[in-house]
Amino acid sequence: MKISIITINYNNREGLARTLASVAEQTCRDFEYIIIDGGSTDGSVEEIQHHAAIIDYWVSEPDGGIYNAVNKGIAKAQGDYCLFLNSSDMLYSPDIIAKVVPLLDGTDFCAGDICFLYEKPEVKVVPDEITAYYMFHSILFHQSTFIRTALLKAEPYSENYRIVSDWEQMLREIVFRNATYKHLPLIVANFDTAGMSLSAESDKLLQKELTAVRKKYFSPLIYKDYVELAEVRAEGRMKQLLMMYNDNDIFMKKILHSYYSKSPLSGDLKMLRNVIKKTCRDMFS
Numbered sequence: 001m002k003i004s005i006i007t008i009n010y011n012n013r014e015g016l017a018r019t020l021a022s023v024a025e026q027t028c029r030d031f032e033y034i035i036i037d038g039g040s041t042d043g044s045v046e047e048i049q050h051h052a053a054i055i056d057y058w059v060s061e062p063d064g065g066i067y068n069a070v071n072k073g074i075a076k077a078q079g080d081y082c083l084f085l086n087s088s089d090m091l092y093s094p095d096i097i098a099k100v101v102p103l104l105d106g107t108d109f110c111a112g113d114i115c116f117l118y119e120k121p122e123v124k125v126v127p128d129e130i131t132a133y134y135m136f137h138s139i140l141f142h143q144s145t146f147i148r149t150a151l152l153k154a155e156p157y158s159e160n161y162r163i164v165s166d167w168e169q170m171l172r173e174i175v176f177r178n179a180t181y182k183h184l185p186l187i188v189a190n191f192d193t194a195g196m197s198l199s200a201e202s203d204k205l206l207q208k209e210l211t212a213v214r215k216k217y218f219s220p221l222i223y224k225d226y227v228e229l230a231e232v233r234a235e236g237r238m239k240q241l242l243m244m245y246n247d248n249d250i251f252m253k254k255i256l257h258s259y260y261s262k263s264p265l266s267g268d269l270k271m272l273r274n275v276i277k278k279t280c281r282d283m284f285s
Contacts, residue, residue, distance in 0.1 A: 001104035003031040003097065004079035004149060008069045008086045010038035013047050015088030015192065020051045022090035022190075028098035032056040034076050036069045044087075067165045071156040074149070080104065081146040083188075084166070089143045090190040099186055100146065108151055108179035109170065112144040112188030121190075128183045132175045136214065136226045139167045144188035151179065163202070164209040176217060 005023060009016045023033055037044055037060035045060050057076050063069040074082060081104055085091065092115060104110055111126045126140055151173060157165040173179035214223055 001030075001081060001101055002079040003101070003104075003146065004073075004077035004082045005031050005033050006070065006073035006077065006082055006084050007033075007035045007089075008038075008066055008073065008084070009035065009040060009044055010069075010087075011040045011042045011044065012087040013040070013043045016044050016047050018090055018192070019085060019087050020047065020054070023085070024051060024054050025094045026091065026097045027095050028101060030101050031097055032077070032079055034058070034073050036063070036073045037061075038063045038069060064159060065162060067157040067159045067161070070166075071159070074152045074156050077149050077152075079149055081110070082149050082152055083146050084142040085189065086143070088192045088194075090192070092187045092189055096186065096188055100184060100188065103184055103186075104146060106148070107182045108148045109140060109174060109181045110146040110184050111140040111181065112146075112184040112186045114141045114144040115187050115190045117190055117192050117194075123187060126183055130174055130181045133226060133229065135171045135175050136218065137230050140170055141189070141191070142166050143191055144184075145170075146184075161209050161213070163206050164213055167210075168213045171213065171217060 007016070007019055007023075009019075033055050035048055035055055035058040037048065037058065039060055039062045048055065048058050048060070059072070063072065070084065073084075091097065100110075100112070113123055113125045116122045116124060124141065126144075127134060152169075155169075157169055159165070161168060174181055214226075218226065
């Protein structure tokens with residue numbers, strides 16, 4: 001099985017250099033490498049030209065947004081599977097493609113695990129089995145998910161969304177069109193979390209797009225149930241986190257007391273619930 005690795009970049013030369021280096025060091029060359037640059041002016045083009053030997057196709061021109069750029073890459077892809085490794089994303093190890101290729105067997109979505117590069121790196125493991133509820137509140141990481149190219153060419157990413165089109169495609173194909181899925185028990189990529197936080201405006205747009213997609217695909221009853229279930233699970237996790245604090249922590253004791261009893265602070269329960277809801281959104285989006 002041949003893989004098409006597709007990198008989207010715009011004015012991120014440093015991140016692109018890290019991505020290029022991780023691709024260049026692969027011991028297995030059973031892939032093609034495609035870079036779609038949005039007309040960068042920060043030296044990214046020179047970085048691409050410097051690595052021309054490992055690149056099968058590249059272009060630098062204005063685009064209509066990230067998913068327009070992604071769709072350009074899909075149109076050029078000739079491999080059996082696509083992997084979207086955007087600038088700053090890095091393949092986990094020099095032999096990871098060599099390990100993955102034998103595991104690609106025609107399954108529509110082959111999803112590996114990913115390492116988030118926080119101050120203390122954290123590995124995120126995707127499930128062995130996918131449920132509708134999982135896809136409602138979560139996503140398979142595009143940096144570590146190999147998607148069958150024919151599926152993407154048949155219906156490329158929607159360009160009506162600015163943030164959630166990759167999730168929308170996974171939700172549609174896996175939950176509503178019975179696309180096949182399997183978990184690859186490998187860490188496929190590193191995800192650089194630097195600059196990951198969203199602005200208030202972007203966060204608002206994210207929530208708007210998530211809600212629009214969920215309401216598009218799920219009936220009102222299922223939508224309501226899944227939202228409430230997500231909140232209940234988030235509150236349960238919050239309780240566990242609070243319980244982990246030392247009993248001598250007066251502030252935490254007050255929060256616990258106000259949360260689980262009718263104390264003078266119980267009026268802040270609504271605020272706490274809002275914090276939990278936001279935490280839930282951040283965790284599940």
